[in-house]
Amino acid sequence: MRAIVFERYGSPEVLELRDVATPTPARGEVLVEVVAVSINLSDWESLHGTPAYARIGGLFRPRRTILGSDIAGRVVAVGDGVTRFHVGDEIFGDNLPRNGGFAEYVAMPASALAPKPAALSFAEASAVPxxxxxxxxxxxxxxxxxxxxxxxxxxxxxxxxxxxxxxxxxxxxxxxxxxxxxxxxxxxxxxxxxxxxxxxxxxxxxxxxxxxxxxxxxxxxxxxxxxxxxxxxxxxxxxxxxxxxxxxxxxxxxxxxxxxxLMVREGPAHFAAMAEQCAAGSVSICIDRVFGLKDAPAALAWHGEGRALGKVVVAVGDAGRSPD
Ligand SMILES: NC(=O)c1ccc[n+]([C@@H]2O[C@H](COP(=O)([O-])OP(=O)(O)OC[C@H]3O[C@@H](n4cnc5c(N)ncnc54)[C@H](OP(=O)(O)O)[C@@H]3O)[C@@H](O)[C@H]2O)c1
Incomplete structure (x- = not known):
């Protein structure tokens, strides 16, 4: 699969589009075909290795070499013990701190996912968690x-x-x-x-x-x-x-x-309710720009250099907006 990979801390230039092995879902995990992944400041922090807490588990080199925590996509395989999700389900979720979303596929715990509200696009859903x-x-x-x-x-x-x-x-x-x-x-x-x-x-x-x-x-x-x-x-x-x-x-x-x-309580119990509010139209999801996967370094730079109004999204698969 194609993924945006980095092996040393630095600016977006250290990110490379590469072919890497597609992950296999372990027990309790699902394999997601990523359609959209949104950028958070935590991605920028993990890329640079600053503040210091961004190096937890990887003092000199990044421990997780693919960034991207907030994804939306489709389930393409389920690991043992997963009963809540099935192949073809449209889902969204937050894979912090494992990341891996700047890729065509990511394996993540079923417990980190929720069904995508039908009224939200994949890009919109990825912006919420x-x-x-x-x-x-x-x-x-x-x-x-x-x-x-x-x-x-x-x-x-x-x-x-x-x-x-x-x-x-x-x-x-x-x-x-x-x-x-x-x-x-x-x-x-x-x-x-x-x-x-x-x-x-x-x-x-x-x-x-x-x-x-x-x-x-x-x-x-x-x-x-x-x-x-x-x-x-x-x-x-x-x-x-x-x-x-x-x-x-x-x-x-x-x-x-x-x-x-503020120690934020994460997980679907919290972000699904917020997504429902967005789907109902009471809160707007502000997406400044959508970039294609190969342009993920530019997307991170756009966000990190402070130009984005609200959220920046990378369209990975069939979101219809990817220029690559
Ligand atoms: N506590 C927890 O449990 C928890 C959990 C998850 C994430 N987090 C953290 O929560 C933060 C969430 O950020 P986010 O994703 O919403 O970030 P974001 O989208 O990057 O927004 C941060 C905003 O702050 C602006 N900014 C930068 N420097 C500033 C300054 N000196 N004064 C005022 N504004 C400034 C940025 O604009 P410019 O840079 O363009 O000026 C940007 O508009 C991250 O630091 C993340 O690590 C905490």
Whole structure:
């Protein structure tokens, strides 16, 4: 099968289209013919090996040589013990941390999959799992009428989170680069901030801060929080994570706020509900661009260089959009 492979950490140039062995599904796994795979920041982090936690299990060389966690496609074979899925089923799911989605086929646990809602295309379904779950669990922290700031609001998770928060009656401030401000306004954000022009920690106060790309000090986050407020880091630097989990906890206790890390609960129990909301039309799936498999390095660069509004998708098989 064809797959996009990398054997050393680096920029998208280290990715190569190669012929590799098609995986065989083990017990409890299904073999999926991948139709679409969406890009998450976690793919960019795994490609570069930064932040440090992206090297867990592969300090000097990547342990998993094919990126891509969020896939949609068709079941083409099932391993022993799989009764929930059958050959021909249209499914979608999240294969983090095993990845393998930038390929024509991926073997993944049946427990990581859900039936694809008929109303969603494969590209749309692939865009939901990781980003949709992060967004719904982050927005669950905010009460209607509260003030919420979403840092990194113009990316995959942020584009879902803004919509969910606004629908819940939360007053949303969204932060991202200048090229994404109109996009975030269109999603419903009440106020937008260009992170290169203004320091959001000197605005506010906010009842909830969700930081998808956290790199600030715990004192800066504390400054932007209202009394009793809560700040959670979802992604960002390893250093910030350590500080959030140590000094952040103590500072929070001393000053009456909560600072920490959002540990996202993954799996179909969480992402299937989000996909149903999208299928019902209450949340839009924002796909900036669709690339073909051979252009996956360009797709990662497009996402990683911060040009994508919402999600970027790679069409692998018969999605009808692949130029190769
Ligand atoms: N906690 C958990 O359990 C868990 C689970 C899964 C994933 N994650 C993490 O969650 C994060 C999810 O990210 P995603 O996939 O939604 O990312 P994404 O689509 O790349 O969106 C991130 C957005 O942040 C923007 N950004 C970059 N630097 C910024 C800054 N300094 N200030 C404000 N905005 C900035 C990016 O734009 P530009 O770069 O163009 O400026 C982009 O629009 C990842 O870090 C992932 O590792 C956490």
């Amino acid at each position: 990781q980003a949709g779950v992060i967004a719904s669990q982050a927005v669950a922290l905010a009460e209607p009428g509260s003030r919420m700031l979403i840092n990194g609001g113009g990316g995959g998770s942020g584009s879902f989170a803004i919509q969910l928060a606004v629908a819940k009656g939360v007053e949303v401030t969204a932060v991202d680069n200048a090229g994404k401000l109109d996009f975030m306004r269109q999603l419903g954000a009440h106020r937008v901030i260009d992170y290169r022009a203004e320091d959001f920690t000197r605005t506010g106060p906010y009842d909830v801060i969700v930081d998808l790309v956290a790199h600030r000090s715990v004192f800066a986050y504390r400054r932007a929080l209202a009394k009793g407020g809560r700040c959670v880091m979802v992604g960002g630097t390893a250093r910030t994570m350590v500080r959030m989990l140590t000094i952040g906890g103590l500072l929070g206790l001393a000053t009456g706020v909560r600072l920490g890390v």
